[in-house]
Amino acid sequence: MSPSNIGAYKVEGKVDYDLFAEQYGLKQIDKELEKKIEKYTGPLHFLLKRKIFYAHRELDWILDEYEKGNPFYLYTGRAPSGPMHIGHLIPFVFAKWLQDKFDVDIYIQIPDEEKFLAKDLNQSLDEIHQVAIDNVLDIIALGFKKKKTKIFFDTQYAGKMYKQAVRVAKHITFSTVKDAFGYGNDTNIGALFYTSMQAVPAFLKSAEEGHNIPCLIPLAIDQDVHFRVARDVLAKLGYYKPSIIYTKFLPSLNGESKMSSSNERSAIYLNDTPEAVKEKVGKALTGQQATAALQKKHGGNPDACMVCQYNKFFFEPNDKKLEYILNGERNGTILAGEHKADLTKKINAFLRKHKSKREHYREYLDDYMVHD
Amino acid sequence: MSPSNIGAYKVEGKVDYDLFAEQYGLKQIDKELEKKIEKYTGPLHFLLKRKIFYAHRELDWILDEYEKGNPFYLYTGRAPSGPMHIGHLIPFVFAKWLQDKFDVDIYIQIPDEEKFLAKDLNQSLDEIHQVAIDNVLDIIALGFKKKKTKIFFDTQYAGKMYKQAVRVAKHITFSTVKDAFGYGNDTNIGALFYTSMQAVPAFLKSAEEGHNIPCLIPLAIDQDVHFRVARDVLAKLGYYKPSIIYTKFLPSLNGESKMSSSNERSAIYLNDTPEAVKEKVGKALTGQQATAALQKKHGGNPDACMVCQYNKFFFEPNDKKLEYILNGERNGTILAGEHKADLTKKINAFLRKHKSKREHYREYLDDYMVHD
Numbered sequence: 001m002s003p004s005n006i007g008a009y010k011v012e013g014k015v016d017y018d019l020f021a022e023q024y025g026l027k028q029i030d031k032e033l034e035k036k037i038e039k040y041t042g043p044l045h046f047l048l049k050r051k052i053f054y055a056h057r058e059l060d061w062i063l064d065e066y067e068k069g070n071p072f073y074l075y076t077g078r079a080p081s082g083p084m085h086i087g088h089l090i091p092f093v094f095a096k097w098l099q100d101k102f103d104v105d106i107y108i109q110i111p112d113e114e115k116f117l118a119k120d121l122n123q124s125l126d127e128i129h130q131v132a133i134d135n136v137l138d139i140i141a142l143g144f145k146k147k148k149t150k151i152f153f154d155t156q157y158a159g160k161m162y163k164q165a166v167r168v169a170k171h172i173t174f175s176t177v178k179d180a181f182g183y184g185n186d187t188n189i190g191a192l193f194y195t196s197m198q199a200v201p202a203f204l205k206s207a208e209e210g211h212n213i214p215c216l217i218p219l220a221i222d223q224d225v226h227f228r229v230a231r232d233v234l235a236k237l238g239y240y241k242p243s244i245i246y247t248k249f250l251p252s253l254n255g256e257s258k259m260s261s262s263n264e265r266s267a268i269y270l271n272d273t274p275e276a277v278k279e280k281v282g283k284a285l286t287g288q289q290a291t292a293a294l295q296k297k298h299g300g301n302p303d304a305c306m307v308c309q310y311n312k313f314f315f316e317p318n319d320k321k322l323e324y325i326l327n328g329e330r331n332g333t334i335l336a337g338e339h340k341a342d343l344t345k346k347i348n349a350f351l352r353k354h355k356s357k358r359e360h361y362r363e364y365l366d367d368y369m370v371h372d
Numbered sequence: 373m374s375p376s377n378i379g380a381y382k383v384e385g386k387v388d389y390d391l392f393a394e395q396y397g398l399k400q401i402d403k404e405l406e407k408k409i410e411k412y413t414g415p416l417h418f419l420l421k422r423k424i425f426y427a428h429r430e431l432d433w434i435l436d437e438y439e440k441g442n443p444f445y446l447y448t449g450r451a452p453s454g455p456m457h458i459g460h461l462i463p464f465v466f467a468k469w470l471q472d473k474f475d476v477d478i479y480i481q482i483p484d485e486e487k488f489l490a491k492d493l494n495q496s497l498d499e500i501h502q503v504a505i506d507n508v509l510d511i512i513a514l515g516f517k518k519k520k521t522k523i524f525f526d527t528q529y530a531g532k533m534y535k536q537a538v539r540v541a542k543h544i545t546f547s548t549v550k551d552a553f554g555y556g557n558d559t560n561i562g563a564l565f566y567t568s569m570q571a572v573p574a575f576l577k578s579a580e581e582g583h584n585i586p587c588l589i590p591l592a593i594d595q596d597v598h599f600r601v602a603r604d605v606l607a608k609l610g611y612y613k614p615s616i617i618y619t620k621f622l623p624s625l626n627g628e629s630k631m632s633s634s635n636e637r638s639a640i641y642l643n644d645t646p647e648a649v650k651e652k653v654g655k656a657l658t659g660q661q662a663t664a665a666l667q668k669k670h671g672g673n674p675d676a677c678m679v680c681q682y683n684k685f686f687f688e689p690n691d692k693k694l695e696y697i698l699n700g701e702r703n704g705t706i707l708a709g710e711h712k713a714d715l716t717k718k719i720n721a722f723l724r725k726h727k728s729k730r731e732h733y734r735e736y737l738d739d740y741m742v743h744d
Contacts, residue, residue, distance in 0.1 A: 159528065172561050174560075175558060187546055
């Protein structure tokens with residue numbers, strides 16, 4: 001299977017994470033690197049321990065520089081087009097942990113033009129703007145440090161970004177984006193240009209401060225293509241190539257590799273009601289046998305069970321409790337109904353808390369946002 | 373001869389202005405339209421009378437709207453890469469006259485990224501920025517009204533422009549710019565995107581003020597290609613199509629159709645010394661016969677005489693005096709030496725005055741410039 005099913009704007013079918021890493025030259029995070037991280041962070045985040053953040057580019061170098069007193073800053077982002085789901089939150093949860101442990105700045109790009117240009121959404125930029133503000137509330141609700149976090153919308157921060165994007169764009173030809181993104185003659189020129197905007201935050205802090213600052217990007221693998229194009233260009237402009245740490249996708253409730261925004265029932269949205277959650281989890285794919293009797297006898301497959309996976313990716317941070325759940329699936333001691341009731345409870349508890357934090361943070365929105 | 377020699381970034385060989393107008397659907401300015409203009413301006417500017425501004429798109433509509441109490445604003449620009457020559461000044465001289473006569477606002481775009489992206493200049497954006505400021509001084513020295521003039525650099529005004537450019541870009545495909553500009557697979561994505569930035573000032577005032585405002589663009593014909601692409605897009609976005617009034621090129625001193633920045637000796641620069649002017653005019657192509665005796669006998673051709681053309685395009689606003697010069701060439705009563713001495717004197721008088729105005733206006737630079 002080829003990773004060609006992983007496009008920046010569409011992920012289809014089953015994702016082979018090892019193959020993706022091999023094909024594009026990512027290194028998997030090994031024991032040695034884990035220890036190197038632990039030296040600064042203490043106990044690893046479960047997203048690392050569970051190999052959900054599983055691969056990287058030059059993360060070892062970032063840590064060496066940090067050790068030498070040359071700290072990095074973080075950069076990640078979110079292209080708004082609708083409400084966020086749990087899968088969207090994962091890179092931010094991890095980025096927040098990195099910010100806390102390394103006490104570093106983070107730039108969060110909200111490319112509010114990206115999907116407007118890349119997809120046929122029938123949304124105006126002003127409509128997307130409203131969605132984007134909503135997304136930012138979900139992000140800051142995670143508790144990023146106010147004084148170390150800069151969040152910006154491309155259309156509002158272009159006064160700072162466009163000049164730098166132009167410098168990047170000069171080194172990227174149509175051929176390059178054609179091959180990398182599968183663009184063609186009918187692609188609009190805004191979509192063609194866009195990747196240079198996504199490259200900018202990876203060196204903007206260096207450009208602003210007039211000296212080279214390492215940058216670490218927590219990223220879902222489908223976004224790697226932008227940086228496969230940009231990393232060499234940034235080196236040509238005299239900046240460090242950004243380092244990247246890659247996350248797998250939270251699978252969809254029906255078992256697809258990536259939770260998709262385009263199928264509402266396959267994803268848990270941050271604004272879902274308790275009833276909607278209950279219904280969606282109730283219909284989720286499990287790894288269990290056809291009947292309770294068979295399940296009790298043979299057990300099921302936790303890897304194919306979305307209830308197990310949702311616990312593993314997000315809702316059960318405690319390793320022992322997670323092991324209990326996975327074992328219960330494996331051994332047939334926990335049946336689907338119990339499994340699902342437990343997950344539903346956890347999701348709804350999380351969402352209730354999240355919604356309340358979201359409201360709490362609303363008044364601090366302006367403390368996080370930067371404009372031109 | 374096909375107008376395919378007139379590219380946005382290169383004009384080669386002889387330009388057939390009538391053919392250009394015919395091929396691209398411009399209308400030539402006729403007696404009737406001249407009268408319509410005169411109604412508001414009084415005596416026509418010599419650039420109109422002499423058919424140097426010779427063609428238009430929907431200028432009659434702009435005047436009808438003006439008559440109805442729906443005034444237009446002007447938009448023109450200058451892509452900086454080096455010092456300006458006399459040819460560059462012509463659209464601004466005319467725009468200034470229009471501003472005075474109609475008492476309207478003008479937006480002047482300084483696309484400081486355009487040539488950086490479109491040409492291989494070995495100039496950084498910061499170097500171009502310095503050149504650009506110098507160009508702006510040459511422009512404001514013409515005496516634009518401070519309160520009715522907005523001048524902006526793309527890299528500094530992108531906070532306002534980028535969002536609007538994205539709206540335009542969504543409607544322009546690679547195919548379109550490939551055909552219109554002759555771009556190919558090796559064109560960089562910044563150059564591909566750029567035309568959407570050039571479209572923005574044609575509706576920016578409408579977007580800013582929230583209602584539709586007619587826009588009139590004084591333009592050299594090589595820039596028409598941007599608006600052949602953009603006019604339909606702006607209509608799709610719900611704005612008026614901009615109207616355009618077209619100027620011919622001031623020929624080069626050696627008789628090429630367009631004074632070129634890339635051949636320094638073919639153009640009179642606004643920062644030329646009196647000695648340089650004398651030398652350049654001394655070497656200029658004239659329409660005269662091989663010897664003074666032959667010239668006296670047969671006369672010469674004013675259309676082929678660059679000394680005559682420079683008087684006609686710029687340095688002799690007085691029609692009677694111009695006729696005297698052209699007749700002198702035609703009849704052989706003025707010889708090349710006298711001709712050239714007279715033009716040299718005029719050019720140097722103009723440049724002396726221009727340089728002094730330039731210094732006078734330097735302190736008002738900030739009154740004209742807008743930033744994000």
